[in-house]
Amino acid sequence: MVQSENRSFTIGGMSPMLFGVAMALVIAAVLLGKLPKGMIGAFAVMMTLGAIMDVIGSKTPLVNEYLGGAPLVCIFGTAALVYFGIMPEDTAKIVSDFMKGGGFLNFYIAALICGSILGISSDLLIKAGVRYAFPLIAGVVVACGLAAGAAGLMGYGWQQGIMHIAMPIMGGGMGAGAVPMAQIFSSVTKMETKEILSILIPALALGNVMSIVAAGLLDKLGKMKPSLTGNGHLMKDFKVEKEAEMVPNLEMMGTGITVSCLFFVLGNLLNKFVPMIHGYALMIIAVAFCKIFDLIPEIVQKSCNMWYKFVAKNFTAALLVGIGVAYTDLGAVINAISVQYVVLVAVVVLGAVIGSGFAGMMVGFNFVESALTAGLCMSNMGGTGDVAVLSAAKRMELMPFAQISSRLGGALILIMVSLILPILG
Structure with a gap:
């Protein structure tokens, strides 16, 4: 859904x-059996349904x-x-065939991964990367550790606690994470991808809800304990320049x-020589390597980021x-979904807060x-x-760091x- 200049x-x-x-x-066309097969028919259904669902989700109280x-x-x-x-x-x-056999899913993911990573400022990556990696990794480790422990105690299985609960929650969302x-x-x-997503998506959905609630609680914690917050500043000696439109x-x-x-x-090609790492993960590594060492002309980087934003804006609901x-x-x-499942998701979110918060303090960041x-x-x-998280915490100025977590942090989870997975089975 969009609004025109007259706000209609x-x-x-x-x-x-x-x-x-x-x-x-x-x-x-659907009722008369005349919906074209392939891209055109699938796109017609996905784009129109996506637009409706987007309006419903955006306008429904509590849900939004x-x-x-x-x-x-x-x-x-x-x-x-x-x-x-x-x-x-x-x-x-028709829709399933387009998603699976037609390659639309891979097309979307390629745009998302490539454009989002190349769109991050190299200066931001270099200056904040080393220190920021520590709380990010600590949050993942503590979340996985608590999930394994709680899952083992509850009879869920510690391996499943890590792979089926913690990993999808910490994995950077849906398009470039769970899928x-x-x-x-x-x-x-x-296993069938459909069967696996049915396991991963509930964890991702519940994790999102609990993360938003936790953000509001962290804002309250900052007001109660001012020494734990920078009121929107991650660290005192770091300034983020606003990205040009x-x-x-x-x-x-x-x-x-x-x-x-x-x-x-390239990711698929590298997988031929490094078969133990998935092509998606190898693509992420390749893009990040080119970004860090400035191997791609700036105009090309901007082009990829522009294409990514177009895809994310227009195709996400359809996807x-x-x-x-x-x-x-x-x-x-x-x-x-069960009581056991909800408890395990809550444990993962709590682990993410504890691990990243205290580890951040060790490298000069504010806890909140x-x-x-x-x-x-x-x-x-x-x-x-x-x-949603930063809005709940009233700290939208932290968005550049949030993007590092969602993009590069999510990429880290895919690599992990x-x-x-071949070890835990």
């Missing part, structure tokens, strides 16, 4: 009346403030249409498409609808700000969760999963 309400960039006509065309808003509605709302038989099977198959993580799981365990450029976005796809190809149809078994999700950025911005639902 729109859905998918169209007036409600025009969007109603578009939706009617899609519904008619505490439950993740549009992302959860797009996924679970669409999954419910499939689960209750409202979406015809042939329509669901590629599920595909890594699938390649190792030979980019003017959309069609040629640059074309370059972004090409380079993003090439990095995805989440596709995930709801192709990868989310709502019945399995419902069966996965370190726990928010290196902890809760790892345990939330990616970029959407970052906004690729390395330890």
Whole structure:
């Protein structure tokens, strides 16, 4: 959903009346069995449904403030249409085939990973990287440790506590976190991606909710104990410059498409020689290496970031609808949620706060700000969760650090999963 300059309400960039006509065309094609197969039919369903679900998620009270808003509605709302038989099977198959066989998921992930990493300031990475890595890693370690201990005591299994609860929560959201993580799981365990996502998504969703609540509590802690907070400043001797707004450029976005796809190809190529690490993880390493050592011209980096922002803005809701149809078994999700499950998720979020907060203090960070950025911005639902967490804590100026957690921290989790999954099984 967007708003025009006169602030009139729109859905998918169209007036409600025009969007109603578009939706009617899609519904008619679905009911009459004339929905085209392949990209066109799938995109028509995913874009229109995504626009509706986005409005519902953004406008529904409580859901938009505490439950993740549009992302959860797009996924679970669409999954419910499939689960209750409202979406015809042939329509669901067209969408599923496009998501899986058509490569749309990989296309989206390539743009997200490449553009987001190349869009981070090198100066920010160099100055904050070494110190920031310590609380970030500490948050992951403590969260995984507490999850393993609690899961073992509760009979859930310590391995499952780490891989099925802690990793998806700390993994950087849905598009560049749980989904590629599920595909890594699938390649190792030979389980269906849909079955794996049904295990990972509830943890991610509950982790996001609890992270938002925890952010509000950290804000209250800062007011009670002023010595624990910098009131929005992670460290006293570090200043973040505001990122300049980019003017959309069609040629640059074309370059972004090409380079993003090439990095995805490079990840698969490197996997041929390093088969123990998944292609997604190798792509992340390659992009980060090129960014750190400035091996790519600045104009190309900006092109990739511009393309990433276009994809994230226009295709995210559609992608989440596709995930709801192709990868989310709502019945399995419902069966996965229990008191035991909720307790384990809470333990992971608590571990993220404790680990990142105290480790941050050891390297000169403020407890509250370190726990928010290196902890809760790892345990939330990616970029959407970052906004919700920092809004709840009233510290939106910490967004650059939140992005490091969601982007590079999430990448770290994917690499960890690729390395330890074959060991834990």
